[in-house]
Amino acid sequence: MMTVQPILRQTFHTAELFAKHPPRLTHPNKRVLFALTCPPDAVHAGELRVSRWQPGTLPADLPAGDPLAVQSREGYFDYAPSQYPQEVPWHLNFADLNLFAFYGGRPFAQDEMQVAEHPGLAAVREALLHAEQKVLTSENYAPTPFLVMGVERRCAVATEPNAAEGRPNGLYGRAFAAATPEAVRRATRLLVPPTRSNILAIEASSYGSGAYTREQIALILRTAATGFAAARQESHEAFGAEAEPVIHTGFWGCGAFGGNRVLMTLLQIAAARAAGIRRVVFHLGDAQGAGPFAKARKLWDGPIGACRRTDDLIAKVEALGLEWGVSDGN
Numbered sequence: 369m370m371t372v373q374p375i376l377r378q379t380f381h382t383a384e385l386f387a388k389h390p391p392r393l394t395h396p397n398k399r400v401l402f403a404l405t406c407p408p409d410a411v412h413a414g415e416l417r418v419s420r421w422q423p424g425t426l427p428a429d430l431p432a433g434d435p436l437a438v439q440s441r442e443g444y445f446d447y448a449p450s451q452y453p454q455e456v457p458w459h460l461n462f463a464d465l466n467l468f469a470f471y472g473g474r475p476f477a478q479d480e481m482q483v484a485e486h487p488g489l490a491a492v493r494e495a496l497l498h499a500e501q502k503v504l505t506s507e508n509y510a511p512t513p514f515l516v517m518g519v520e521r522r523c524a525v526a527t528e529p530n531a532a533e534g535r536p537n538g539l540y541g542r543a544f545a546a547a548t549p550e551a552v553r554r555a556t557r558l559l560v561p562p563t564r565s566n567i568l569a570i571e572a573s574s575y576g577s578g579a580y581t582r583e584q585i586a587l588i589l590r591t592a593a594t595g596f597a598a599a600r601q602e603s604h605e606a607f608g609a610e611a612e613p614v615i616h617t618g619f620w621g622c623g624a625f626g627g628n629r630v631l632m633t634l635l636q637i638a639a640a641r642a643a644g645i646r647r648v649v650f651h652l653g654d655a656q657g658a659g660p661f662a663k664a665r666k667l668w669d670g671p672i673g674a675c676r677r678t679d680d681l682i683a684k685v686e687a688l689g690l691e692w693g694v695s696d697g698n
Contacts, residue, residue: 372424383411404553404558405484420501439648447459458567476544477624484525511591519564535555572627573625592639617636634672
């Protein structure tokens with residue numbers, strides 16, 4: 369089982385964090401969202417635990433043990449709390465190399481949408497920059513994931529098309545910057561009181577072409593496993609050895625970065641096994657998500673998941689000849 373070590377651990381008092389390091393917003397629609405979620409009289413409560421982690425080393429053998437439960441769920445992240453008190457949910461941030469780098473500008477893909485709904489993530493970036501800490505989710509071509517535990521989710525933004533609400537093209541991606549401020553207001557549902565989320569930021573491989581190489585497959589697997597192992601260890605650090613981390617993910621790196629949905633699903637399932645994670649919830653997103661997920665599950669339940677040596681698994685995935693897609697432009 370993969371184990372990892374933290375590079376950085378820091379706890380922030382949320383009220384002090386916002387007072388000293390407020391988000392810096394350049395696009396008018398981002399200012400609209402922030403004015404709704406964090407007005408001058410907003411109360412920011414509790415603490416945030418922030419950590420950055422060293423790259424892990426893939427185990428030579430995939431651990432055996434309890435069966436890995438992989439559940440699919442329609443739609444996108446809803447950040448709902450677990451029904452079981454011992455579970456610790458972690459939601460992926462499909463991160464850029466530079467942590468939360470574009471939160472204040474025009475983009476509104478998964479990364480920026482998550483930060484808009486959890487504005488404390490933007491304040492974390494500003495605090496780390498102020499302290500001259502590195503804000504890199506990868507360094508020297510190796511993963512260095514960030515974890516943020518206990519960040520407030522202060523709103524939910526509806527991104528699906530709704531002409532009656534003033535967003536005929538939705539709000540996701542490039543459509544957000546073109547929307548009217550009123551459409552953004554209508555799409556925003558405030559959460560009072562805020563809920564709390566745990567965020568795992570890992571960078572996806574990007575902009576490849578042709579069939580995935582063995583080196584690319586190994587890096588994707590190592591990146592996901594490093595992040596998942598960090599989530600497992602941070603859960604145990606915070607809540608004890610009985611805590612059960614649950615990874616909430618989706619088609620990581622398959623939008624703007626052009627990743628292959630089957631491959632990225634399959635490797636995240638394998639990474640969960642390598643990191644000692646026992647439950648994964650895979651959010652399918654749009655109506656086209658069920659097919660790639662089903663193909664990946666069939667491969668995992670057959671020849672891929674039967675592999676016990678990590679090198680054999682990587683070789684079998686390479687032999688599938690799965691190819692990069694194209695960016696969706698967001």
